[in-house]
């Protein structure tokens with residue numbers, strides 16, 4: 363399989379080098395959609411090169427209360443009713459500016475998922491869903507899970523530029539994961555009830571900590587061809603990240619798996635000893651996130667979802683191996699957002 367070649371139109375974002383985007387100070391306090399220029403040449407590389415570290419840093423900073431979403435308006439936490447509504451306000455505002463029609467999936471009072479659809483260039487009834495939980499345990503929740511929320515927002519930003527898509531995309535931000543996958547369970551059930559044909563679901567949870575700097579990702583419970591597909595794209599797009607397979611459940615991928623959809627979760631090394639020491643603590647803040655790791659993981663997800671949307675074939679001769687052959691580590695749920703442990 364050769365690396366695919368894409369042509370990005372003149373409206374494309376200026377492509378920044380992602381070789382070493384170490385944590386950098388924020389450049390701007392203005393519009394959250396940083397569009398640092400126009401590139402008119404065609405780009406003989408994959409769509410993942412459009413992933414923009416500075417824009418992602420701005421998204422992450424807004425989710426974590428560092429950067430205002432409007433004058434004098436910060437998101438200090440994403441666990442209270444007010445904090446989660448501010449998060450939806452930021453998502454709605456940003457996605458609307460990108461040209462999306464935002465769908466609010468209010469499954470009960472004061473609880474709602476946000477989603478948008480990016481329709482294929484050729485009409486299709488098939489979908490791929492990319493999602494992350496937007497709530498936190500009433501902390502800044504930078505790693506858990508502003509990192510995933512940022513990755514999905516960046517994917518929604520750049521995959522618009524990919525031409526020739528044959529499958530529709532849904533980008534979703536789930537509410538109340540920390541209370542027991544509540545938002546994603548409601549959304550998965552709703553989409554199943556609608557009879558929506560979803561080929562695969564890519565959940566991103568805690569993809570921001572990389573203590574040893576190896577950029578290794580864990581892929582949890584990859585159904586069907588997903589494990590082999592990620593490994594293939596990792597090579598064909600020359601990203602070459604260390605990938606580990608695990609059997610970790612209790613994140614939003616399980617909600618969709620349980621409704622019969624092929625799914626997986628992408629995260630830092632949650633099982634393999636390189637996960638945030640700030641887990642569910644007030645110290646899970648913006649500065650603790652490895653931005654180069656978050657960018658690298660986002661590039662792999664954008665490249666993979668991009669190829670899936672173009673219907674690049676999966677590798678042949680895949681051997682399906684049961685999930686329980688791989689290590690797992692459970693995550694905690696909170697009975698209510700009031701149970702945040704105090705440091």
Ligand SMILES: [Zn+2]
Pocket residue numbers: 499506540642
């Ligand atoms: Zn959590």
